[in-house]
Amino acid sequence: MAEPTLVVEDLRTWFHTRAGIVKAVDGVSFSVAPGRIMGLVGESGSGKSVTGFSIMGLIDPPGRVVSGRILFGGRDLATLADDEMRHIRGRRVAMIFQDPMMTLNPVLRIDTQMIEAVQAHERVGREEARRRARDALGQVGIPSPEERLSAYPHQFSGGMRQRVAIAIALLNRVELIIADEPTTALDVTIQGQILFEMQRLARETGTALVWITHDLSVVASLADEVCVMYAGRIVERGGVDDVLDRPAHPYTAGLIGSVPSRNQRGRPLQQIPGVMPSLLALPTGCSFRPRCAYADGACTEDPPLHDFAGGRQARCAHPLSGATP
Amino acid sequence: MSVFIIRRLMQSGAVLVVMSLIVFFGVYAIGDPIEIFISPEADQIERERAKVALGLDRPVWAQYFAFVEAALGGDLGRSFVFNIPSMTLILQRMPATLELALSALALGIVVGLPLGMYAGYRPNSIGAKAIMAGSILGFSLPTFWVGLMLIMIFAVDLGWLPSTGRGETATWFGMTSSVFTVDGLRHLAMPALNLALFKISLIIRLARAGMRENMLMDYVRFARAKGLPMRRVVMVHVFKNIMIPVVTVVGLELGSTIAFAVVTESIFAWPGMGKLIIDSIQRLDRPVIVAYLCIIVLMFVIINLVVDILYSVLDPRVRLSEARN
Numbered sequence A: 001m002a003e004p005t006l007v008v009e010d011l012r013t014w015f016h017t018r019a020g021i022v023k024a025v026d027g028v029s030f031s032v033a034p035g036r037i038m039g040l041v042g043e044s045g046s047g048k049s050v051t052g053f054s055i056m057g058l059i060d061p062p063g064r065v066v067s068g069r070i071l072f073g074g075r076d077l078a079t080l081a082d083d084e085m086r087h088i089r090g091r092r093v094a095m096i097f098q099d100p101m102m103t104l105n106p107v108l109r110i111d112t113q114m115i116e117a118v119q120a121h122e123r124v125g126r127e128e129a130r131r132r133a134r135d136a137l138g139q140v141g142i143p144s145p146e147e148r149l150s151a152y153p154h155q156f157s158g159g160m161r162q163r164v165a166i167a168i169a170l171l172n173r174v175e176l177i178i179a180d181e182p183t184t185a186l187d188v189t190i191q192g193q194i195l196f197e198m199q200r201l202a203r204e205t206g207t208a209l210v211w212i213t214h215d216l217s218v219v220a221s222l223a224d225e226v227c228v229m230y231a232g233r234i235v236e237r238g239g240v241d242d243v244l245d246r247p248a249h250p251y252t253a254g255l256i257g258s259v260p261s262r263n264q265r266g267r268p269l270q271q272i273p274g275v276m277p278s279l280l281a282l283p284t285g286c287s288f289r290p291r292c293a294y295a296d297g298a299c300t301e302d303p304p305l306h307d308f309a310g311g312r313q314a315r316c317a318h319p320l321s322g323a324t325p
Numbered sequence B: 001m002s003v004f005i006i007r008r009l010m011q012s013g014a015v016l017v018v019m020s021l022i023v024f025f026g027v028y029a030i031g032d033p034i035e036i037f038i039s040p041e042a043d044q045i046e047r048e049r050a051k052v053a054l055g056l057d058r059p060v061w062a063q064y065f066a067f068v069e070a071a072l073g074g075d076l077g078r079s080f081v082f083n084i085p086s087m088t089l090i091l092q093r094m095p096a097t098l099e100l101a102l103s104a105l106a107l108g109i110v111v112g113l114p115l116g117m118y119a120g121y122r123p124n125s126i127g128a129k130a131i132m133a134g135s136i137l138g139f140s141l142p143t144f145w146v147g148l149m150l151i152m153i154f155a156v157d158l159g160w161l162p163s164t165g166r167g168e169t170a171t172w173f174g175m176t177s178s179v180f181t182v183d184g185l186r187h188l189a190m191p192a193l194n195l196a197l198f199k200i201s202l203i204i205r206l207a208r209a210g211m212r213e214n215m216l217m218d219y220v221r222f223a224r225a226k227g228l229p230m231r232r233v234v235m236v237h238v239f240k241n242i243m244i245p246v247v248t249v250v251g252l253e254l255g256s257t258i259a260f261a262v263v264t265e266s267i268f269a270w271p272g273m274g275k276l277i278i279d280s281i282q283r284l285d286r287p288v289i290v291a292y293l294c295i296i297v298l299m300f301v302i303i304n305l306v307v308d309i310l311y312s313v314l315d316p317r318v319r320l321s322e323a324r325n
Ligand SMILES: Nc1ncnc2c1ncn2[C@@H]1O[C@H](COP(=O)(O)OP(=O)(O)O)[C@@H](O)[C@H]1O
Pocket: A015, A017, A022, A024, A042, A043, A044, A045, A046, A047, A048, A049, A050, A051, A062, A063, A279
């Protein structure tokens, strides 16, 4: 397999709030190879967005990346100065946000917002930058891109706005795109189109994708690998078919059980009991312990990392039997 | 849009009617103008003759209807004191007041906007705290006291600036103003600053609040994710959004600045409408008072209209919904 585009090692991003230290990301490791799609799943509040923003260098006080490495293009992004990081953002790594209604500046025209993204990194004339912007809009399936360039964001529907955001991410031929729940706010048919296009994009251009979502069915249809996040940690990772067909971690199994399409008709949906604990008051040992049917005394210790066939890993004292080591 | 303008005009008409009623009967209740400006030695016959000449011998409601009738024909009456049309009198004084008010607003923007934006960008810096403390002073110190202090310091103690009058004026492209001469500027400096103090504080607060609010928006994070330099994010993306409330409020403030220039004009003997109205009130020169208030109401109406139009120019979202209607 090719050299990974991105390697995250033991990343910790903490928020130093008045109420205490919120360990939003606490020892996360994963990697993505060129042309591959890595799904990052977990309930809301599990630290997925913070992981994405940490890679982008967009964590603002009171938050801070306190330790870990973010290896990209032979460098550790966690150690880069602001100015160096700025040249990587948008030029080599792009990010797409969850809410397309909020990500574009309401008072600037689309062309302004696209041209500046080109000119921030390259000395190109306005005309050339505008031409690239138009091509990018066409690439993401926006009809009559030339006219749409001079429109304002509110003149687009949510789905179209998200396409504009994706087009902006495509402007500079980035090597890595972090997509933070980009289809959550969209309806299902548009979500399907966008997923399909992103998959094609990754295959054709060799762009690596980190796809953040809370929706397992999205991961199932899109991703190559998956990392399951819970309370700031990755509890299971591996190939998407391995993990979804034979989950090793009870939390993963619980997530799968609560997806409607995976259940048989007429049978009640299984839900994971309880809610994710506050990050300020995590239980000792395994954070999932209070909600887990398999928990016992062993779970009060930090759970061991189990390796399974196919490079799969799960952090659990009692991995489920389906996944044999 | 036109429905909106018509509704506005009708509201203003109602305000004009109510205002003229209050002023007319108010002045009537306060005292007899004849007593104030006729010489104490004048005998009864002379008094009666003056009363008849000014129409003051008739019952007050008859006087009011006579006034309304003339006003509908565009005649707001003659000043009792100067015996020239009160409108002419006011229009003569208007340029001086406009010049003072506009200078004060310009000063408010030029000083207040950068300070407020800085205070919002670095809210915890010492500079920001100093600026905010200063703005509290600007809000709470009474205008007349600050005016007197300015005169004490810059005119009396230091002798740098003249304390009264408008100074030399010059004509430029058909506009006669003291901002075109050095002497005029020296005269304008203190009154303009005095009148601007409140505006500066107000704009500081507006700009700071806008800055803080906008910096947390997703579009700012997205702009940073594109790799834009912080300078561009603040000076283009955030600035344009801050300008919407600032222009609206500054525009609406223009009316009250003109109306409340009265205090500053009195302190610095600035020959504007404010000084004229104070003098006229003391002499119960009713036609001048009524005409002045009519003009002020008209000015508010026009200013509000212009602000609404400006607002839609600045905010593309408003523009579109107008077009749809
Ligand atoms: N600016 C912040 N200050 C304090 N806590 C924060 C901040 N941003 C995020 N967090 C915390 O980090 C945790 C993870 O958030 P996030 O990454 O947004 O979750 P999600 O998985 O839904 O994307 C949340 O519990 C949140 O409370």
